[in-house]
Amino acid sequence: MKILKSSFAVVERRAEHAVKFFYSHLFWHNPGVRALFPDSLHEMERQRDRLFAALTHVIAHLDDGTLRPYLHDLGRDHRKFLVRPEHYAAVGASLLAALAETSGAAWTPPVEKAWAEAYQVIADAMTAGAEGSEDPPWWDAEVVRHLQYGPDIGVLTLRPHLPFPYLPGQYTSVSSDRVPTTWRTYSIGNAPRPDGTVDLHVSRIDRGRLSTALVRETRPGEVLRLGAAGGQLVFRREDRPVSLIAAGTGWAPIRAMLEDLAERPPDQDVRLFVVARDGAHLYDRPLIDAYAARCGWLAVTYITPAPGRHRNQATDRLATALGHRGMWPDQDVYLSGPPQFVDETAHLLQQLGARPGRLFHDAVPARGPEPGDRPLGFGEWFLNPPAPHWHNPSARAPRSY
């Protein structure tokens, strides 16, 4: 364990070189494997990051109990990438070759043995997860409705061909033949329905590959692929008051939870904070108002900046609104929105006394896009987002395809 961590520290310093060597080695010795990965260079860069993030995670958790379920799910989910059991040996050989090449003199027989054993543990757990799963590798799901709100938002209703299990608040991964070998994560925007359909709320990202295909091109009758649902943003029915905070397409999982709560009302009060960059862009406001009128346990606060205010004042306005409501130490807080928003709001809430163990959100990617790709701070996102995250159904009737 110790030997692995210190060896990884050596590799991490030359991570860029290690991952390049790894993929060159893998594709040179196994040309057929190249087709499993995205063809664009940009995508491969991202995949490199994921590989190292996964390796770091695995090494950090090698001796705790959380690793096995993670690897089981990862192996189960790798079936949707068309990964077969025999690929694990090929990846293992290339990984060891890359580590040896990167470590130089630090690559000793005990180090090599420790890595080989650790990889085998990981590969065995992943293949066991793949072989033991009763789920299909993916769910084919037909697009039955596409509502378009302005140029950059689409709400897609899908009908999976097989029952698709999930909990309100969870997300799924999505792939389309229009963008082969590309999978992205989207929250499911509804509680389970009797007809089994699921809604995805997609904001188109400028130059975004899948979001553009989903919002601008995908039409009813097409079939998408869904990966198994996942994520920790599921409602815990604890004996505590609850705050739900949603921004951008982060509204989708909060809406799913709210639909579920409306069906099975909670014993505690629920405060819903809906953050939008301006009043005209309050997504789903008619629906939220209807819930507020119907559900005595629900109090809704809309947070929008005053028109023309400086962007920093928008951040202040959120801080003020959250500060005024108070009682954060008592609350279970569910937080959903763009990564910077989640990061900064979680920080703010902790300053206001919210307990970290009662603050629930999906993992915020450790590394966002490069500077210049999109605004970095919450204030910047809030007033000057790179692409619309909200739409206003009441301002313009959605177009239906």
Ligand SMILES: Cc1cc2nc3c(=O)[nH]c(=O)nc-3n(C[C@H](O)[C@H](O)[C@H](O)COP(=O)(O)OP(=O)(O)OC[C@H]3O[C@@H](n4cnc5c(N)ncnc54)[C@H](O)[C@@H]3O)c2cc1C
């Ligand atoms: C847990 C989770 C849940 C999510 N739920 C939703 C959801 O319900 N609805 C939804 O629309 N999206 C959601 N996303 C984001 C989604 O997974 C994709 O990242 C997004 O649609 C962009 O994918 P793409 O293929 O279009 O863009 P890519 O081709 O991956 O990216 C194109 C360019 O845009 C940059 N970029 C990527 N993401 C963003 C962003 N958010 N803002 C600005 N620039 C960006 C990239 O760095 C790249 O330069 C969720 C993400 C996570 C992790």
Ligand code: HEM
């Ligand atoms: C054994 C250890 C392995 C680990 C820890 C690992 C880890 C990961 C992780 C964390 C992801 C990102 C998952 C996601 O975004 O949903 C991923 C994606 C992927 N993995 Fe693996 N993986 C392993 C083995 C393999 C093997 C044997 C193959 C087969 C060649 C493989 C092929 C892929 C592909 C094709 C993707 C998708 C690439 C993309 O979307 O950019 N992996 N892997």
